[in-house]
Amino acid sequence: MSSWSVESLCTPGCATDGGPRMPLSGIARRYASLAATLLRSVAMGExxxxxxTLRERAGEVLDGLDVRIELRKAPGAEPLxxxxxxxxxxVANHISWLDIxxxxxxxxxxxxxxxxxVGAWxxxxxxxxxxxxxxIDREGLRQLPQTVADLSDTLRSGRSVVVFPQATTWCTVAGGSFRPATFQAAIDAGAPVRPVSLDYFQHGRPTTVAAFLGEEDFGTGLRRVAGTRGLSVRITPHRTLAGTDRRSLASAAQRAVVGTESPAHV
Incomplete structure (x- = not known):
């Protein structure tokens, strides 16, 4: 097992719906909207x-699935x-394919x-x-140094990168521990680290229904989201971090993302 290969203790049974499902007509409407957005996107090429354009298409995907998005800054935090x-x-916790x-x-x-x-979906x-x-190939330990070097070069070029250091998806924000490997890229590039919390809600209450877990395929996760009412995702950026030790950075980022919650799985 590599430094970022993690077996989640969450199973598809962790993803539960807290309300009445969408009628078939509503689900069909959502599928049609998503299909239209994807076809337009494919036709656009490069x-x-x-x-x-990318912002618009991502918004269309969320709108078509009736998923509301909320950007909430933590006290003292700068923009994303x-x-x-x-x-x-x-760096963010990882729950759903909707995170991206x-x-x-x-x-x-x-x-x-x-x-x-994901590249094969x-x-x-x-x-x-x-x-x-x-x-990335999560089983490819030999690729780790080159991947970190590539990330560091991307950061040096002025581009920001989003990674999910829990290495797999979990049902809640307090999922598995943050792996330190990708934090080395920020250290090597002299780049700040921005912890971000992702939370899902259904009718204003925390939910696990959007989680993409276990050996599920994309279609299974999509069907569950398409049949859910009142779903929203909250993005909460926290204060930037800096340091020279990747394990300390990973630990500090996890504390910021999870807040007062203890990890559900370590």
């Missing part, structure tokens, strides 16, 4: 990578990314780091490649 000579390493869509709807200039399997994988997503 133009999809333009930031404002701050312009400067180097980019920002944005939500980030792009808020800040489309982010470079994404995703697991290799129908349509979604094609779109991910077109917007410059970097893919």
């Amino acid at each position: 133009r999809l990578g333009a930031p404002e 990314t701050v312009p400067g000579p180097v980019g920002t390493l944005v 869509v939500a980030f792009l709807a808020v800040e489309p200039r982010l470079t994404l780091l995703a697991k290799r399997e 129908p349509v979604v994988g094609t779109l991910a490649r077109r917007i410059g997503t970097r893919f």
Whole structure:
């Protein structure tokens, strides 16, 4: 097992719906809206990578699924990314495939780091490649130094990168521990680290229904979201961190993201 290969203790049974499901007609409408957005995006080719276009398409995906997005800054926190000579390493907990869509709807200039399997998903994988997503093999320990070096170069170029250091998806924000490997990229580039909390709510109450867990495929996770009423995602950026020890940075980032909660799984 590599430094970022993690087996989640969450299973699809952790993803529960707290309210009445959408009728079939509503689900069909959502699927049709999503399909139309994806087809338009594929047809755009490389133009999809333009930031404002990407923001618009990500927003259309959320709107089509009736998922509301809320950007809430923690006290004292700056915007998600701050312009400067180097980019920002944005580190967040990982719950759902919607996490990436939500980030792009808020800040489309982010470079994404995703697991290799995402690149093989129908349509979604094609779109991910077109917007410059970097893919990692979570089992590939030998690739780790080069991946860290590539991330560091991206940060030095002034581009910000979002990574999910829990290494897999969990049902709540207090999921598995943050792995320190990717924090080395920020240290090498002299880049700030921005912890970000992602929370999902259903009718204003915390929910696990959007979680993408276990051996689920994309279609299974999509069906559950498409059938859910009153879903929203909250993005909460925290104060930037800096340091020279990747384990200390990972620990500090996790404390910021989780807040007062203890990790559900370590």
